[in-house]
Amino acid sequence: MTRNWWCAMALAAFSFSAMAAGARPTIEELKARPVLDDYESNIVYGYNIVMETQRYAPRYVGSRLNCTNCHLKGGTQPEGFPLNVEGVYPRWRAKNGVRNGLGLRIRDCFLYSLNGVMPPEESPEVQAVAAYIHYLSEGEVIGRPPDRWGVPTLPETGSDPNPARGSVVYKQKCAACHGADGQGTAAAPPVWGPGSYNAGAGMNNVQRVAGFIWANMPLGSERSLTHQEALDVAAFLHIQLRPFDPRTTNLWKLVERIAQAVSSFFGAGKP
Amino acid sequence: MRATAAILGMLREVIPDLRWRRAVDGRREIVSGLAGALLVIPQAITFAYLAGVPPEFGLYCAVFVGLLASLLGNSPMVGGPNTSVSILIAATVMPFSGRGSPLYLEFVFVLSLAVGVVQLAIWLLRGAHLFRYFSPAAITGIKTGVGILLISSALEGTLGLAPLSTQFFYEKFDVALTAWDSTVNPYAVVTSAVTIGCGLALRRRWCRSYIMLAVLAGGVMGCGLYFAYGPVTTQLELLGHVTLRAWPFQVPRVTPQHWLFLEQVIPSIFAIAVLGLAQSLVIARDLKARIAPDIDLHKEVFAQGVANMASPFFSTFAGSGSFNRTAVAVEMGARTPLSGIVAAFAVVLLAWVLGPLLTYLPMPAVAGVLALVGMGMIRRREIRPLFQSFGDAAVFSVTTFSVAFLDLSTGILVAVVASVVFFMVRASDVKLTISVEGEQERIAVTGNLYYASVDGLAKHLRTDPTRDSVLDLSRVPYCDPFAVSVMEAIRAERERAGGRLEWAAG
Structure with missing residues (x-):
C-alpha cells in the first residue's frame, strides 16, 4: 500500500514538473521514458500508426499507403494536411452528411484514403490516432482552424486542368519516385491502382491534389511547379483507375473485393 | 529416501511422456485434430475479442498454448483460448488501460506470465489434490453463469x-x-440473427460443426448486406485483416510499472490461475475416469502452467482446457495428445488460407458465435440432476447468481466457499438411532463426531441426566478431542445426577 502510494506520488511529482517546464515532450522523449501512462503510450502508438500504418494498423488498411504519405512528416507539416486539427471537430461535413467527431473523421480516412474497412469508434487504432492528434493540437484554439491547415487553394489560372499535359509533367517530375505506372517505389507511395487511395477519398479531388502537389511536391524541390502544372498533374491522377468509392453500392463490388483478397493472398496486391 | 522419490516423480512430470506414440491410432487422431482446428478458429477470434486483444492473439493462443499443453501433457484434452479466462483477463486489465491499447497488451502479457507462474507454484505444492474438492455443482454453476455472461x-x-x-x-x-x-x-441484427438461427437449427444435426456453418451463413449474410448497401449505410463492423506472423516470438516487457500493475491485481491472478486449472482438471478428471486411465493430473497442471507462462513469449494470452473442443475431439476418436498437436498445426494452415476471407467477417456474426457458445454452456442435462438434492441446488444457484450478477472472480470464490460449506454441512450430519432395552438406552451414532456435529448428540443426552445410556460409536469414522471432552463432561454431569453414560468405540 505504502509502496503504491510512494510510486504514485513520484509519478505525480514527475508529471507536474514536466508540466511546469511547459514544454510538450517530443515523441523521442516519450519513447525514451521508462514509464508511460495510458495516454502517453497511446500518443506513441498513434505516432507509430501515422508513420508506419502498414506495420502498426494492418487490420483496417486495404491499400499500401501510410497516413504520413498525405499527412506529411507525421502530420506536422503545415499545408501538407497537418494533424493539429482537434479544435475544429466536431464539424458537419458534406462528404457523409453528418456531424463528424474526431473519431468518425479518423475512421473515414481508414475507409476511403486507406481503402480499408472502417474500424469501430472504440478500436485501439482509432483511439491511438485520436490521442496523437490531441497531442499535436496542444496550443491550438478550440473552434478555430489552425494556421495553414489542409492544403493551399490555388488561384484561377485561366486554363482548365489538362490530363494530357499532366501526363508529360508526371513522366518528367514524378515517375522517378512514384513509378511510371503510378504503383509507387520504395521511396514513394502508389498514386493510383489497387494499392492507392480509393475513388471516395478526399485526395480524389483535382483542386485539393493540385494544392497538395504545388505546396509539397516534388519532395526536396517544393513549389517548383507552376500552378498550371500542378493542376494538370492532378487532373492526370484523377482520370486513373483506382479502387471504387465504397459509398456507391453494387454487389459486383463484392466480386472485386474477393478478387482483391485472393490476389493479395498470392502476394500480388497488398503484402 | 522419500524426498528423492518425490523429486524423481516430479521429474517424470516435467519430461514430456511420448509413450502414447506406441498405441496411437493415427488416422482418427489426425481427423479429430483437423476438426478441432476448424472448430477453434471462430472461437479463437471470439475469445480474443472477449479478452480485448487483436484476433491474431486468439489464433496464436490456439496454436502455441494448445501445442505446449498437448506436448507436455498426457491427455487428449484440447487446450487454448478459453471463455472464462478471457473474460477474467479483460475484467482485470480494463481498469488500468484502454481496451486493446499498447499498454493494455503489455499488461495482458505480464498477467499471463504471472498466471503461469502461479500455476507452476500450484504444481510444486501438489495443488491438483485440492481441485478434487471443487464440486460438480460448483463447476456447472460457473459454466452456467459464464454462459449467461457470454449471451x-x-x-x-x-x-x-x-x-x-x-x-x-x-x-x-x-x-x-x-x-x-x-x-x-x-x-447487425439481421446478420447475427442469421448466425444464431442457423446455429440453433443445425445444432441437432451437426453437433460438431454447427458453429462453423453458422459463422459461414452469418458471414455471407453480413457481407451481402455490407456490399449491397455499402459500409456507410450499414455501419457494419468488419473483422479486418488478420496478419499472422510466422514466428511471433517476443520477450514481454517488465518494468516497475508492470510490477505495480501486478501487485494490484494479485487476487485476479490467483482467480485466473485457479479457474484455468479447475477447468482443465475437471476435464482431465472426467477423461481419466472414462477414457484414459493413465492420465497424470499433476502432469496436466505442469503442462498448463508452462503453456501459460510461455504464452506472452508467443504474443498471446493465457488459456486453459476447453470443454466443448475436448468433447468434440474425444467424440471423434482422440485418445492421445496427438490430436491436439495436429490441431495446432492445422490452425496455422487454415488461418493462413482463410486469412484474406476473414477480413470481411462481420463482427455481428462473431457476436452470434459468442451467443451460441454461451447457449452451449447452459446444459439442461447437467443442471437438472443437481436439483435432486438441496445442497447441490443451493451451490449451483448461488454460484450462477454471483457469476452472472457480481463478477466472475467473486463467483469463483463463492463457488469454492459454497462447495466447502455444503460439504461441511453434509459431513456434520449425524444420525442417532435410539433403542430402549429396559432401563438402558442404546444410541447408535452414524457420522463424524466433531466440533460442528456434536451439538445434536449433546442436546439429546442432556435432556435427562438421570438416564442410563450406552453409545455405540462403531459407525463413527472420526471423533475429534472436542467431541470426546463434551461426552466426558456429560458423563460427569450424569454421575452427579445419578445417571450413567458409557460408550464403546468402533
Missing part, C-alpha cells in the same frame, strides 16, 4: 450497440428496448 456480452455486438459499454446486462436490455430506433443497427 449478455454478445448483446452489444448482435444489436450493434458497440459504443455503449454498460455494466449490467439488464441495462443493455433497457437501452435496446427504450432507445431501439437510435441505437439498434438493423443490419
Whole structure:
C-alpha cells in the first residue's frame, strides 16, 4: 500500500514538473521514458500508426499507403494536411452528411484514403490516432482552424486542368519516385491502382491534389511547379483507375473485393 | 529416501511422456485434430475479442498454448483460448488501460506470465489434490453463469450497440428496448440473427460443426448486406485483416510499472490461475475416469502452467482446457495428445488460407458465435440432476447468481466457499438411532463426531441426566478431542445426577 502510494506520488511529482517546464515532450522523449501512462503510450502508438500504418494498423488498411504519405512528416507539416486539427471537430461535413467527431473523421480516412474497412469508434487504432492528434493540437484554439491547415487553394489560372499535359509533367517530375505506372517505389507511395487511395477519398479531388502537389511536391524541390502544372498533374491522377468509392453500392463490388483478397493472398496486391 | 522419490516423480512430470506414440491410432487422431482446428478458429477470434486483444492473439493462443499443453501433457484434452479466462483477463486489465491499447497488451502479457507462474507454484505444492474438492455443482454453476455472461456480452455486438459499454446486462436490455430506433443497427441484427438461427437449427444435426456453418451463413449474410448497401449505410463492423506472423516470438516487457500493475491485481491472478486449472482438471478428471486411465493430473497442471507462462513469449494470452473442443475431439476418436498437436498445426494452415476471407467477417456474426457458445454452456442435462438434492441446488444457484450478477472472480470464490460449506454441512450430519432395552438406552451414532456435529448428540443426552445410556460409536469414522471432552463432561454431569453414560468405540 505504502509502496503504491510512494510510486504514485513520484509519478505525480514527475508529471507536474514536466508540466511546469511547459514544454510538450517530443515523441523521442516519450519513447525514451521508462514509464508511460495510458495516454502517453497511446500518443506513441498513434505516432507509430501515422508513420508506419502498414506495420502498426494492418487490420483496417486495404491499400499500401501510410497516413504520413498525405499527412506529411507525421502530420506536422503545415499545408501538407497537418494533424493539429482537434479544435475544429466536431464539424458537419458534406462528404457523409453528418456531424463528424474526431473519431468518425479518423475512421473515414481508414475507409476511403486507406481503402480499408472502417474500424469501430472504440478500436485501439482509432483511439491511438485520436490521442496523437490531441497531442499535436496542444496550443491550438478550440473552434478555430489552425494556421495553414489542409492544403493551399490555388488561384484561377485561366486554363482548365489538362490530363494530357499532366501526363508529360508526371513522366518528367514524378515517375522517378512514384513509378511510371503510378504503383509507387520504395521511396514513394502508389498514386493510383489497387494499392492507392480509393475513388471516395478526399485526395480524389483535382483542386485539393493540385494544392497538395504545388505546396509539397516534388519532395526536396517544393513549389517548383507552376500552378498550371500542378493542376494538370492532378487532373492526370484523377482520370486513373483506382479502387471504387465504397459509398456507391453494387454487389459486383463484392466480386472485386474477393478478387482483391485472393490476389493479395498470392502476394500480388497488398503484402 | 522419500524426498528423492518425490523429486524423481516430479521429474517424470516435467519430461514430456511420448509413450502414447506406441498405441496411437493415427488416422482418427489426425481427423479429430483437423476438426478441432476448424472448430477453434471462430472461437479463437471470439475469445480474443472477449479478452480485448487483436484476433491474431486468439489464433496464436490456439496454436502455441494448445501445442505446449498437448506436448507436455498426457491427455487428449484440447487446450487454448478459453471463455472464462478471457473474460477474467479483460475484467482485470480494463481498469488500468484502454481496451486493446499498447499498454493494455503489455499488461495482458505480464498477467499471463504471472498466471503461469502461479500455476507452476500450484504444481510444486501438489495443488491438483485440492481441485478434487471443487464440486460438480460448483463447476456447472460457473459454466452456467459464464454462459449467461457470454449471451449478455454478445448483446452489444448482435444489436450493434458497440459504443455503449454498460455494466449490467439488464441495462443493455433497457437501452435496446427504450432507445431501439437510435441505437439498434438493423443490419447487425439481421446478420447475427442469421448466425444464431442457423446455429440453433443445425445444432441437432451437426453437433460438431454447427458453429462453423453458422459463422459461414452469418458471414455471407453480413457481407451481402455490407456490399449491397455499402459500409456507410450499414455501419457494419468488419473483422479486418488478420496478419499472422510466422514466428511471433517476443520477450514481454517488465518494468516497475508492470510490477505495480501486478501487485494490484494479485487476487485476479490467483482467480485466473485457479479457474484455468479447475477447468482443465475437471476435464482431465472426467477423461481419466472414462477414457484414459493413465492420465497424470499433476502432469496436466505442469503442462498448463508452462503453456501459460510461455504464452506472452508467443504474443498471446493465457488459456486453459476447453470443454466443448475436448468433447468434440474425444467424440471423434482422440485418445492421445496427438490430436491436439495436429490441431495446432492445422490452425496455422487454415488461418493462413482463410486469412484474406476473414477480413470481411462481420463482427455481428462473431457476436452470434459468442451467443451460441454461451447457449452451449447452459446444459439442461447437467443442471437438472443437481436439483435432486438441496445442497447441490443451493451451490449451483448461488454460484450462477454471483457469476452472472457480481463478477466472475467473486463467483469463483463463492463457488469454492459454497462447495466447502455444503460439504461441511453434509459431513456434520449425524444420525442417532435410539433403542430402549429396559432401563438402558442404546444410541447408535452414524457420522463424524466433531466440533460442528456434536451439538445434536449433546442436546439429546442432556435432556435427562438421570438416564442410563450406552453409545455405540462403531459407525463413527472420526471423533475429534472436542467431541470426546463434551461426552466426558456429560458423563460427569450424569454421575452427579445419578445417571450413567458409557460408550464403546468402533
